[in-house]
Amino acid sequence: MAVLEGKSVSEFEEIVSNAGSSLVVVHFWADWAQQCAQMNDVMVELAKEHLQVKFVKVEAEAVPDISERYEVAAVPTFIFIKNKQKIDRLDGAHAPELTKKVQTLASAAVLPSTTAAAAPKEDLNTRLKKLVSSAPVMLFMKGTPEAPRCGFSRKMIDLLSGQKVRFSYFNILADEEVRQGLKTFSNWPTFPQLYANGELLGGLDIIKEMAESGDLATALPKTETLEDRLKTLINKGQVTLFMKGNRQEPRCGFSKQIIGILNDTSVQYETFDILQDEEVRQGLKKFSNWPTYPQLYVKGELIGGLDIVKELKESGELESILQNGQ
Template identity: 65%
Template sequence: MAAGAAEAAAVVVEVGSARQFEELLRLRAKSLVVVHFWAPWAPQCAQMNDVMAELAKEHPQVSFVKLEAEAVPEVSEKYEISSVPTFLFFKNSQKVDRLDGAHAPELTKKVQRHASSGSFPPSGNEHPKEDLNLRLKKLTHAAPCMLFMKGTPQEPRCGFSKQMVEILNKHNIQFSSFDIFSDEEVRQGLKTYSSWPTYPQLYVSGELVGGLDIIKELEASEELDTICPKAPKLEERLKVLTNKASVMLFMKGNKQEAKCGFSKQILEILNSTGN
């Protein structure tokens, strides 16, 4: 279908080339354009295409577009598409928002918000621009060791993030993480804040240590263990717990509500002796 045929209501336009994509953005500059970067091998993309079709019926003034990410690599690279599905929002031929992942409720919310907004503010508009550095400072200091990654430690969404998590876990390093796909303002702002253009990024005490290549070098030189805080070993945790009070009871439930008969009986014995 030609880019100029961004006809109608309830139609999702399919784009197959970079030239066609740029032409569509130019022709539809006055309206909101929502682009789904998808892949035919990903079942979640098929589901989100169905969501797009429904949204197209509800928002005839919005242009909904499908673009196969691997078939038009120049466009995917330009907009840093590293996973599918990914959705980009355009106004006046400029990207104003982004959503990574198959999140139908969030996609619906973003479409509704942008479709009702004349200015189409960027994602994270609820945070004034002047507060961005403060937000980033708080995030980088949120834990002694902070990993900004694509996805979560349980479900990394890129190979580099997965490798970083594996290294940290192998060295028993205690860390918290932030999914940069969850906040486009943080994702872009942190690149400038730390002068580091790629992810993942590892911070210790609020200071950038580096990306995956740096962490691999630190691991090879055995410096990583001296820089990052270690998770307490089980033996140490148990020692602290057993010495927390002169009498320590490990039970099912708590003193107010025992969760098994044996725990209830031992509580009654201790209470009767004044312990």
């Protein structure tokens, strides 16, 4: 099933109403946020796997009435709905967690709306911990990068843009609980506030000083290239299999067959579920010049897919090749 788009309040409400008791997964996104584009790709793959679930994209800033209704103040945010009632949410770009929630909520019994409405609210401290860590660099500001709502926030955006810093943001004007709670959580009384890897760097004056001294570039997490990330992944284990699903639960017939073959050997191996990371899924095809999955690597070198592994098993060479990777 294709991912639907809620481009207006009426379109969105029609989608939710027509879903009945089926799970509706709503992705609030923005076209300027790279993480949102990646999560949109994850949604496409999940839609292929869960035909009974309705997946919907809502551009957060284009349909503010819907964003405000569900207290969406940062992107990406995912809202889960059944029987027109919100039953769960996920803040940030967490593909494995999104996949897990979809699997769990899609198969869960439908709760009466009164039960769903009475679900306990997430502890504020827990929510703040998730928010400050929801992106490598996270800015809490008044307004949005396109429309800052105070001079300090505007200057921070200009500074980060000038330093070519990639960041996500949270509009504290859209959530008074977060606005007040973060002051205590961070022990910092004003906004904007800039976090890196879940740790507070400071406000505008501090970030200005760090930029002028050159310390800002050191304090911010380095942006790892896709090629570097792929090299790290294929060398994660001496023997590494990129597949759909995992060894306990293969998600396609080819992956299931190759797991069976590897399990018949005495070799230990790592697996990576390409369904949970669209960037890796597409990037590895080009990196390895191998268009399909599964893909088996030994000591960082591509052995091949299922057909090659079958041939190696039949010839008696497979175990020797895998053992050389131990």
